[in-house]
Amino acid sequence: MKKGNPWLYMLFWIFVSFLTLFPIYWLFVISVKPAVDLFSTPDILLDGIYWQNYIDVLNDRTLRGYMVNSLIISSGNALLCTTLGFFACYALSRFNMSGKESIFFWTITNRMAPPAVFLLPLFLLMTQVYRVGDFSLLDTRIGMILVYCTFNLPFAIWTLRPTVDGIPKELDEAAYVDGASPWKVITEVVFPLCRPGLAVTLILTWVFAWNEYLLAATLTNFNARTLTTGLSEYVTTTGTEWGIMAAISMFTLIPALIVFSMVQKHIVTGLTFGAVKG
């Protein structure tokens, strides 16, 4: 271990933490100031909290709709990805299928591709090909839930694989000997044991879907718009209302912060596809 005064290290980390936290604090400062106060010299301290920006955002029907869309899309997508990922991992872990390791690796390549590259083909496919009569997937919540699977489903599979592999096979076998059906084994033996891993996956996929912007901005117009696109829309049309912009940002940020406090230890493992244990 290195020598050095522990208090000096602490002082150094206080400084680093200040650099991390200050921009977030600044967002909060702007969000609780009336518009007239913003055009004087910027002031670090607050002389009162002005909640009107938040109230204005909540009273805006369009933005409320976007919030509901964001909630439905990210919850639906997280549930779908975690469920499908769990089944896929059970299959990869327990069955002797040819080429299953190649399939496992192939799934992650879906997550590596830059999303910008897929904007155009996804847009074209959703308007021209993936449609039934008049119903096309463009600008629908179900469409966005499916599109977000391209990055969240590989993620779910990669984070759940070690969890499912870690459940001893003997437990399944014992249950089969007792005459349980495969469905029963999966739902009543394996599922309860995987619950902690499933919870982390569910939470992280939820936040990735909640945070997504680029695909939502191109594949939705109005009906399925999410809060992140609402934020950018607001800036381009009425960019001068900084307080409102900051308040929308806070509404987008807060769920992520709550989630952060729950799974803080697993974030690095998640963001590095499990290459590094955090």
Place this chain on the structure above:
Amino acid sequence: MQSRKLGWLLLAPTLIVLFLFGVVPFVYVVYVSFHDWNPFAANPDMVFSGANNFRRAVFDAGFLASLGVTVAFVFFAVLSELVIGYALAQAFMKDFPGKAFFRTIHTLPLIMAPIIVGSIWKLMTTPSIGIIPSLLDSWFGYDMNIGQSAATAFVITVIMDIWHWTPLVTLTLIAALVSLPPDPFEQAQIDGANKRQIFWHITLPMIAPAVVATVFIRLMDALRTVDEVLMLTGGGPGSATRYVGVHIFKEVFPRTNYGYGSAVSVIVLYLTIVVCWLLYVSMLAPRNSKKG
């Protein structure tokens, strides 16, 4: 062999979803890139045009400029993140009060939406709203304007990326440093090696796999940076921060020239794969051959 059938049945929904939204778009974008297709032009049909779109893209000054700034952005951002992240990881190896707490704070930016990061830094740097231009003005009399100076806008996007992603590098390197065995370091100290020698000959080779994995992940993510830059500068001023993703979103997508847009997308995808592959091979191959 009923059980194997069950395995495929459980895997099927995943494969179908990833096929429809991952493989098909990939094949489709390659197919469209070899055609002339503009539904709003005089001839709205798809016409095969060979490699014409690619030829056009390779001589498109706007696209080439965006590739240039992307390379500069990725280079400066990832390099700074590695250096700062390593320094912070080392500063974390000592025991000090509140260690777990500081680690938690440091992880915070990782969970934030890129677009919120962009919005935060817009509020920090916009003249008359932001604190940074105001402080620079009152301390140094320096007039900072992110909307006018190309260099300022570029530097701020790099700083924003450092703020957002350095914690990932720090935490991966902490994980690597913690797992190092103490023996080689004690031995080196007994032999009288200085700090720099220890770093280059012991620490770096031993954490190399973690560094490679981190660079690989950061490089991929930096190449796909769009949301935060779109929010902060919109790619401007001029094309100073119009990185490839921003270029596709702002310049290529809104024009309805689908064939050409697909060609640009294919080139970007190809370059991403090549860069990642080169990095992977150049950094992993020597180690593997030594082992074998």
